[in-house]
Amino acid sequence: MGRYRTAAVTAAAVSAACVWLSSCSRTREALPARPTGVPIVLKTPLGLPPVAVPPDNPPTAGTVALGERLFLSTLLSADHSISCASCHKPERGFVDGTQFSSGIGGKKGDRNAPSARNAAYYQRLFWDGRAGSLEEQAPGPMTNPVEMAHTPAGIERDLSADSSWRKEFEQAFGPAPAGESPVSMGRIAAALASYERTLVRGKSAFDRYWFGGDKRALTPEAARGFEVFRNPGKGNCVACHVMDSKYALFTDNRFHNLGTGMNAEGELTDLGRYKVTRHEGDQGAFRTPSLRDVAGTAPYMHDGSLKTLKEVVDFYVGGGNANPHRDKLIKPLTHLSGPERASLVAFLEALTGEDAP
Ligand code: HEC
Ligand code: HEC
Numbered sequence: 001m002g003r004y005r006t007a008a009v010t011a012a013a014v015s016a017a018c019v020w021l022s023s024c025s026r027t028r029e030a031l032p033a034r035p036t037g038v039p040i041v042l043k044t045p046l047g048l049p050p051v052a053v054p055p056d057n058p059p060t061a062g063t064v065a066l067g068e069r070l071f072l073s074t075l076l077s078a079d080h081s082i083s084c085a086s087c088h089k090p091e092r093g094f095v096d097g098t099q100f101s102s103g104i105g106g107k108k109g110d111r112n113a114p115s116a117r118n119a120a121y122y123q124r125l126f127w128d129g130r131a132g133s134l135e136e137q138a139p140g141p142m143t144n145p146v147e148m149a150h151t152p153a154g155i156e157r158d159l160s161a162d163s164s165w166r167k168e169f170e171q172a173f174g175p176a177p178a179g180e181s182p183v184s185m186g187r188i189a190a191a192l193a194s195y196e197r198t199l200v201r202g203k204s205a206f207d208r209y210w211f212g213g214d215k216r217a218l219t220p221e222a223a224r225g226f227e228v229f230r231n232p233g234k235g236n237c238v239a240c241h242v243m244d245s246k247y248a249l250f251t252d253n254r255f256h257n258l259g260t261g262m263n264a265e266g267e268l269t270d271l272g273r274y275k276v277t278r279h280e281g282d283q284g285a286f287r288t289p290s291l292r293d294v295a296g297t298a299p300y301m302h303d304g305s306l307k308t309l310k311e312v313v314d315f316y317v318g319g320g321n322a323n324p325h326r327d328k329l330i331k332p333l334t335h336l337s338g339p340e341r342a343s344l345v346a347f348l349e350a351l352t353g354e355d356a357p
Contacts, residue, residue, distance in 0.1 A: 033186035035194075036174045037062045043357045044200050047207030049247045051120045051197050057135060059194035062172035067195025069168065070188055071116075075158045077104055077148035084141065084192070088116045093296040094199065099304035103147035110270065112304030115297050118290050120197040123253040127286045127302040130276045134193035139185060152185040159183045201293055201353040209350075211246070218350055225347025228340050235316070235336065235344060239329050240288045250292060250351070255285035258330050259321025261303045268323060270303065283325045295349045309345045317341060 037060030042051045053059060070076065071084045087101035088094040094116040100108040111127055119125065124132055131137035141147040142155060150158075159165040160181035169182040172191060176182040206226065208217035218226065230238040241250040255273040261284065263269050273282035286302045300306040306315055319332035336344075 031173075031176055031180075031182070031184040031186065033057070033173060033184065033190045035060045035063045035172060035190070037172065040064070042197055042200070045202035045207070045354060045356050047202040047204065047211050047248055047353075048118070048121070048200055049249075051200060053197065054133065054135065057190045057193060059197055060172065062168075063191045063194040064198055065195075066168050066172045067191035067193070070192050071195055073159075076142050076150060076155055076188075078150040078154065079104060080158070082148050084116075087113045087141075087147075093117065093293055095297045097298065099299050101147075103144070104149045107146040109144070109146045111302050112299060114289060115293065116196055117199045117201050118249075118292050120200060121249050121290065122251065122287070124287060128273050128276050129255060129287050134196050135189045138189040138192040142188075155188065156181065156183050156185065159188075198356065200356045202356075204292065204353040205350040206347070207248070207353065210248070219346060221343050222346040222350040224340070225343035225345070225350075228336065228344050229347055234340065235333060236329065237316075237344075240327075241291050249290055251288045251290045253287065255282060255287050256327040256329070257282075257284040257286075257323065257325040258315075259284065259323050259326050260286070260301045260305060260315075262321045262323060266321075266323065268325075272302065281325060284323065285325070285327075291348060292351050292353055295352050309348050312348075313341050313344050
């Protein structure tokens with residue numbers, strides 16, 4: 001899955017942080033962020049393809065453990081109150097169940113936090129795809145003023161103050177030149193990304209039914225829902241939430257306008273992908289989310305505007321919200337009967353998986 005354009009992913013992560021914030025120290029940037037340990041093989045559960053790994057950041061036991069510790073650490077936020085796990089709660093499917101998460105000082109953004117699970121399969125991260133890799137994504141929340149509001153230099157300083165962090169960075173990525181700290185933004189981003197690559201979930205009832213050949217794994221209603229989901233004359237959901245003969249990512253990794261997030265005046269309140277590309281046709285377009293584990297990640301859509309899966313299905317039945325940029329594949333589905341609509345929900349509920357082996 002050769003989706004990494006260059007090998008310089010971790011360097012890109014550092015420069016991304018430098019774009020977001022002006023404070024970047026030269027020495028930190030020069031510190032190699034390549035893991036020194038033995039690369040581990042990431043096992044994937046039934047229904048999911050192997051996880052692509054950038055050549056300069058193969059996951060190791062050391063970087064994955066460090067990444068998990070970082071994910072849970074509040075030191076990544078300016079006042080040490082917020083961790084990645086504050087919004088991506090491991091015990092809640094790596095979401096927090098609110099429409100808009102609270103960052104530092106209770107500040108709120110304007111997009112719903114997606115799960116960090118299976119994020120390894122997205123070609124572009126964030127609802128608008130503004131980051132090209134998990135390494136490039138990680139500095140975003142750390143420096144976002146309504147999320148963790150820290151600075152790269154501040155984070156490096158706060159972690160370096162504790163010898164247990166210095167030791168773990170050294171073990172994972174090798175020592176720093178004498179008198180310098182082994183902690184760097186590039187290394188932080190690389191470790192977080194490797195940890196996130198282990199958060200894959202599959203082997204749901206649907207996977208056991210479809211890929212595992214266990215015809216009793218789905219209830220009859222969920223099995224009918226699957227037919228509605230993939231039948232072009234019925235739901236045709238699979239046009240964007242795609243699957244192939246061996247795997248189902250349930251995302252085409254592309255951006256579509258469904259008319260979500262429109263105000264009472266019928267205006268798009270978030271231009272989505274357009275903010276990144278400035279292409280007219282990208283107005284109000286968001287990346288197709290995977291539907292794996294979707295039953296546990298309410299509320300839904302980039303703005304968390306739909307509270308239940310039934311509301312989502314009703315939204316599609318209504319044909320989304322009409323606007324000049326609505327995707328051609330989005331049409332009213334009023335021909336779906338009541339039981340067919342309910343079966344779609346049952347199918348979506350059968351996508352709840354198990355952690356990777
Ligand atoms: C204050 C809440 C908050 C915190 C803290 C936070 N995130 Fe997020 N995260 C979000 C929101 C909201 C989005 C979606 C933003 C967007 O798309 O514009 C997001 C998006 C993501 C994505 C992209 C997922 C996708 O489907 O594209 C990943 C990966 C991620 N966060 C990981 C992290 C990591 C790693 C940290 C810690 C360094 C972190 N987050 C801290 C709220 C948070
Ligand atoms: C034209 C492509 C397209 C088609 C067809 C499509 N979807 Fe989606 N789906 C998307 C996009 C894009 C989003 C995110 C929109 C947003 O956030 O504003 C989404 C969001 C969702 C979500 C919310 C997931 C989350 O984590 O918030 C669910 C559930 C969903 N779709 C189910 C379906 C079902 C069921 C069908 C068929 C009736 C369907 N989709 C058809 C593109 C599509």
